[in-house]
Amino acid sequence: MRRAPSARGLLGQNLVPLLFAALCIAGIVAARDAIALEILAGDIVTRLGRNLFLVLSLIVPVVAGMGLNFGIVIGAMCGQVGLILVENAGWSGLGALGAAMLFSIPLSLVFGGLTGRLLNRAKGKEMITGMILAFFANGVYQMIFLLLTGPVIPLHNQKILLDDGIGLANTIDLAGTAGKLDHLLRISFLGGRIQFPLATFLLIALLCLGLRWYLRTRSGQQLRTVGQDMHVAEISGIGVDRVRMRAILISTVLGGIGQILWLTSTGMGTMNTYSSHEQVGPYAIAAILVGGATVTHATIWHAILGTLLFHTLFVVAPLAGQAVFGAVQIGEYFREFVAYAVIGVTLALHAWKSRRG
Amino acid sequence: MSNPALVLRGIRKSYYGNVVLQGVDLEVRAGEIHALVGENGAGKSTLMNILFGMPVIHETGGFEGTIELGGTPVVPATPSDAMAHGVGMVHQEFMLLPGFTVAENIKLAREPSKPNVASRVLGPWGRGLESLDLKRMKQESRAALDRIGMSLDEWRPVAGLPVGHMQFVEIAREVDKENARLLVFDEPTAVLTESEAEELLATMKALAGQGIAILFITHRLDEVLAVADRITVLRDGAVAGRVDRADATVEKIAELMIGRALPERNLPPRPEGRTPGVALHLQNLVVEMPGEEVRGVDLDVQEGEILGVAGLAGQGKLGIANGVLGLFPATGTVETSGSPLPLGDTLGVLKRSVAFVSEDRRQVGLLLDESIETNIAGTAAHVQGRFLKGSGPFALLDKSAIRAHAERMIEEFDIRCQGPTQAVRRLSGGNQQKVCLARAFTLEPSLLFVSEPTRGVDVGAKDRVLQLLVQVNRERGTTIVLTSSELAELRQVSDRIAVVSEGRIQGILPPDAPDVEFGLLFAGGTAAGRGGDAVPQDSVSARLDGDAVGRRDPGEGS
């Protein structure tokens, strides 16, 4: 269905991932003494399982022409509320994990719906509005869990409250749910140095298939139509606002589930009640962009490749910084700079291209 | 063959008390090509907006009269409503998605689909989740393309198709609709090359032969004569006449389009003893103003005259002034009073004693949220360094001099306002226009371009605006190039009237020339006497460029 791309076009389109691959390889070479390759591979497999679902949740709004969904943070908050509810009930195990996801869905629908309404009012400014909305929602979230939880919203489980009974504790131990999915069907390679969480990846594969399927339904086609040209869609009798709302709802729900997977992945297991959600948006967005996605075009492969590269850089940058400059922080600031730069450059390119029509 | 596909009876419509359609009757038979012609503002767009149930109609109080489609009375409330009754539109600008394939575009929002597990489980709510039936999409698109004789690969992306093919994809989409009964072609040949246009006309005939009714809106009278079975001419919101093809000539249609009583010219005399000379000399001026391209204008404007520039919308008459002022990219030779004017350097032009009142009063002509005095004096301060204390970029504005000047202008121009500090946004259209003129006159130009000075201005203020132009022309000897869509007002005040069509000046007429001569020039330069047998050669190259861009604004009458 697409024209055969030329070699130069292919290079141009994949410039960002190629550049990142080069950076990652340079980083791996620089840090070769600090980390064994199979340890690195194991780490990255774990991180891929942890983050990929969240990154995939960004695709639908891009297809609908709403750009990168900085409001995904709101889905992440809903996911955390799901976990808080499960912890409050004192449940544990795989069932508790599933329950947390189930609880998060209605919340995501409500708050995703509010997000969608706001973004429909801010057409053409969806990204900045989503970003500020995320900051704003963070304030509301803190108000609810820091001030109202305890006195106004009674909790069953006193252990997750602060000492004096008002406000949730700053960290909540997710021992009951953490690692449960990863450990369900685990395959070991290289004598256990690489642990492949099959169940988690099956869930991610299911999402990928689901997304592919959805984009080829009538509803998905409407999404693509709106994404290309709202005016033409409207003239063709498509309810543009409804379709955009649908895109945000899907993204928010997936974001909530993705956040739960992130927090309960092997090696995580602790929720920073008031900050775990904050960095979710920028990092997931940087990841999908590193894979070659743009403001108007994102696919499953962009998400997979991007998450892989981004996390590789994330792991090796501090080690490389230590090896080359003798300072871990240089690597840390560098990866942060890179995350901001990749988003900034993508946004700038998008604006530049759309201006030239 | 003769049962009507569309019958309009007594269609009346007004926008905010301003009547734009005053009882239009129209009948289009199945299998007939019916041409609808008229000047801008004659009411064609409003009529089509009503037929399509566009929101702009219902937001402004609906319309009067009845519409019948295939014998059933219909009140189209939305575009999809109209579509459901078998009305299709081939737009002047393409309603295509470049990222989609031809087939996807033909089937846009009407994709065939088949149920799957998810959609079955959800029952009546699951229709949106049905899988696309790509095979049927391909087959049905193929059939629609075949029906209009296009051998285009249905899986090709639309991006990169030649303009002419895009038009055919649009037609295929309309034809593919099961109940397609009436197709409206809105200026379809505007963006096509000549051979593409011929192909299109042939396709229109073929479609009519299949029993589809076609309503053909155009200003190209040669095309009308080539394909239309019947012709309806609209003028000032009413039917000016109906002609069968057998009786139609270009002259007859042109006269029907223009036909107005010559307005009374009651102008003050010019002072004696002016030396004539050329105030403005244009040679091969080409201006890339989207939607108003100028494609090579040669023109001499005499010192001290008022030259009217007339023409239909989109033909390039507005581009001339914008190009000379350097607001859009232009090439060619421009001389004022014998010395060349730099192109693209607005500041340089303004410094040469040239001033401009833009056709787009709100977007270009004014700083809406600034005060009247800032609007009047700002340009003079920037260009001529007047109303300043001191000199250089950091010279302070002389607020008291500006105030005094603004007060004088308010009185002289009779600007109805609360005072010089009132924001311009709050003024009526007529008073806003007077502020624009006041700003231009403040520059004390020797050559003044004024475009569409009476657009959106109420009747009383209209006369005052024209009177001011005549006054400055007579008293100060200012040369004026007056561009307007209203031929009547040009005939009222101009010394000569140049008619622009297809981006060129088709002829210059005295204001009292007969209607038919104006009509012929308006319709694309089939100049008087030559009859309606040929499109002039230069319009071929004009068509090659593909110009109709950026006109999404419905409601020409508003």
Next chain:
Amino acid sequence: MNALALLKRLGLTRTVLAAFLLGLWVLSATASSLDMTILISDCLVRTGMNGILVLALVPAVRAGVGLNFGLPLGMVCGLIGMVTVMDLAGRTMPLELGQAYGMGLQFGLLVSAMVLGALLGMIAGWLYSRLLEAVKGQEMMVGIYVGFGSVAGASILWLLFPAKNPELIWPLGGVGLRNTLVLDGYFQHLLDRFGSFTFGNGFFPTGVLVLWVLACAVLWLFFRTRIGAALAAAGANPRFAAASGIDVRSMRSLGVVLSTALAAIGIVVFSQSYGFVQLYKAPLLMAFPTVAALLIGGASVRNAKISHVLIGTFLFQSVLTTSLPLVNDLIAQHGGAKALANVPEIARLIISNGIILYALTRKES
């Protein structure tokens, strides 16, 4: 109806916040053990401290670029100015522990830091304006990431900065500059104390407020010059400006350059009041409350006046300055959960982001 019209004239957000501030002050005066003179003194200091940063937004808005979320770019320039000046001072005339430079020298250092920062800000601002010209329509979003990126990029600079002044670098083998540089002995509170007088237990920070009002006045006058009026016209209606012979691109550039240079000066003023130079991530999110202050003053994405700066900075900073000690005092006196101490921070998040959201989604004619 009349009351409504009056409210509209005064501006809804301004009125609400002013009433809120008044309420806080009444509460402080009656129910708390806080010293009102100290409280008001703090409010004034905070206002002067942030004033020039808020003012820095105005040229960009007036030039039509929108809210300049890229403010941290200018702040980083100001930080470089201060760090350079402090390092040079420390190298050439080292201070003994507890010593301070003389008044004249302190002024010299402060002004040098401002000038150096402003110069760097002009260069950076010019480059930034080239970028914004290319991304017209997405200036604010790109600006946010220019801000973020410059903070992260500067962090690497701080790590590699070749400083020799021991007060700037980690004492024992650490890499790069310290997180927080103490301005004691350099120009700590220099402007705050200049010409200040006491009332009750508080003081009136004459110097910093005079500087702020002076800067406001200069900008106010600037918009009344030929070039300033051209800049405002280019921002209000670029097509009008072009038709009046104004070079719109240059004017937009000028607005961004002024904004960035003022941000550099603003962070120097901020730091002298604060008493510390904060490096690394400190400026990351500083643009948001700054923008919020301007919007609270009555500005919008397309229009900002000097009066909006004056009113907005005072109201917003005073509410923040008052609420924190007030809440803490009330908790201490009447008991209450520790969590309540977060009320001011939560209120800041909701108010500042709420007002930005409102500005982004309101329909402007």
